[in-house]
Amino acid sequence: MTRSIDRRTMLKTGALGVAGLGLSSLMPAWAQTGSPGIRPDMPMLSGNNIAIEIGETPFTVGGRTGHAITMNGTLPAPLIRLHEGQDVRLAVTNTLDEDSSVHWHGLLLPFQMDGVPGVSFPGIRPGETFTYEFPVKQAGTYWYHSHSGLQEAMGHFGPIVIDPAGPDPVQYNREHVVVFSDWSFMHPHRIMERLKQSPDYFNRQQNSLFDGRAMTAEQRLMWGGMRMMPSDIADVTGATYTYLINGHGPQENWTGLFRPGERVRLRMINASAMSIMNVRIPGLAMTVVNADGENVRPVTVDELQISVAETYDVIVTPTEDRAYTLVGESVDRSGMARATLAPRLGMEAEVPPLRERPTLTMRDMCMAGMAGDGAADHSAMGHDMSGDGAMDHGMRDGDLAPGVALNPGVEMIAPMPQDRTGDPGLGLENVGHRVLNYTD
Known part of the structure; x- marks a missing residue:
């Protein structure tokens, strides 16, 4: 890898990013706006012995x-940068008044070090330190x-980059x-409480008689029989979430720098609690x-869908001396994360x-050809429309999968x-450009 960031540019942009926008210590160096990119001299957690402290911090976004x-x-959280083949010890101290933990997502390690309370270890009690070693x-x-x-939904997450041997x-x-990531000023326990009271509590985009998406009586019976709606795409939406990039909301507009002609590697991580x-x-x-x-065979696309906990590395090569908007649009189109x-x-x-x-169709429910997707013989598929009109879809019909207990x-x-x-994803079928899919 060649690097083309000179020291003068680094210092100038760093000063602009911190002094010009008044960023506080809450934002780690790698996530500050105006970042020239990850550099070896940038503050990060690395080496064989790393200390992490879990605590409470006020967080401001969108003026709140x-x-x-x-x-x-x-x-x-701080960027952890490791090297393939090294040994690492991470001493994690919990200063909260409740139990906590750290899970190293995707890393191959002894199960005792995986960081899942009740499964691989008991968790980290208040005031205690647990040392992960692997x-x-x-x-x-x-x-x-x-x-x-639900601490992850409150900001308890960070990136890991491991360089190859x-x-x-x-x-x-x-x-x-x-x-x-997705951020809400509503406590995640309250969000869960609202969802248990009403699964569509945050769905402010339901179909109506006046939006041009009215359903037939048959369609209403079918969706009602499943206790769902075609707009059931995201449980928690932009009605309460602010979508962030590197801790910045759309108004803050995180900015990453480049020089025209450079090959820029974007290490994308979806640390959202709920949002695709x-x-x-x-x-x-x-x-x-x-x-x-x-590492995968390189595939060039115009758009990709990143689900919760997934990571994608992409290379972009901007050749013009201009800005580009990086958009992370929620799958239900209720909001977006935005950066530059x-x-x-x-x-x-x-x-x-x-x-x-x-909106969802019966094809999305693995029932293509039904209620608006084409003619279908419901009785041949074990779908009983008799009785009170509710539809028995036979969703646990053992004859459909004889080998499943x-x-x-x-x-x-x-x-x-x-x-x-080979599908590009919900709502991406007719966008007019190349979208990544699993057959690529």
């Missing part, structure tokens, strides 16, 4: 301040987060970590080179509007299974 749970006082057996982009009490097959001149994001950079193609820490890639701090590009919200762990069996690995 809320309560966050952080590691080493920052949201997102060999680093892989390279790539990963992340770490709490597995205790040998030469990196991915060539680049500059790299940025891009962490997507559709990611694109209008005017700039992305070449996917790594998925969930594994630019040669200089202060530059901005047009922010695209939210696209039309998608119908134990309590089996909630449903798709009556009409189909291979959709």
Whole structure:
């Protein structure tokens, strides 16, 4: 890998990012706006012995301040940078008044070090320190987060970058970590309480008689029989969430710098609690080179869908001296995360509007050909429309999967299974550009 960031540019942009925008210590160096990218001399957690402290910190976004749970006082947490083949000891101290933990997402390690309370260890009690110790057996982009009490939704997460033991097959001149997350000023326990009271509490985009999406009587019976609606796409939406990139809301507009002509590696992580994001950079193609820490055959796309906990590394090569908007649109189109890639701090590009919200069809429920998707013989598929009009879909019909034992762990069996690995994702079928799918 070659680096093309000179010291003068580094110092100048760093000063602009911190002094010009008044960033507080809550923002780690790698996540500060105006970042020239990850550099060896940047403050980060590395080496064989690392100390992490879990605590409470106020967090401000969009002009409002809320309560966050952080590691080493920052949201997102500090970047941990390791090297394949090293041994690492991470001493994690819990200063909260409740149990906590750290799970090393995607890392291959002894199960006692996995950090899942009640499964691999008892958790970290208030005031105690637990030392995770393991060999680093892989390279790539990963992340770490709490597995205790919905703390992850309050900011308890951070990125991990592991450099390969040998030469990196991915060539680049500059790299940025891009962490997507969802933030609410409503406590996550209250969010869960509201969802238990009403599963569609946060769904403010339900179908109506006046939105051009009215359903037939048959469709209403079918969706009602499943106790669902075609707009059931995201349980928690932009009605309460602010979508963040590197801890910055859309108004704060995190900015990562580049020089025209550079190969820029974007290490994307979806640290959201609930939100699937559709990611694109209008005017700039992305070449996917790594998925969930594994190098892949390069695939060039215009958009990709990143689900909760997934990571993608992409290479972009901006050739013009202008800004580009990085968009992370929630899958239900109720909001977006927004950032900027630019040669200089202060530059901005047009922010695209939210696209039309998608709705589910029977094909999305693995029942293609039913109620508006084409004619279907319901009785032949075991769907009983008799009685009170509710539809028995036979969602646990053992005849559909003779080899599956119908134990309590089996909630449903798709009556009409189909291979959709080549689909781009809900709402991305007709966007007019190349979208990553699982057959790429």
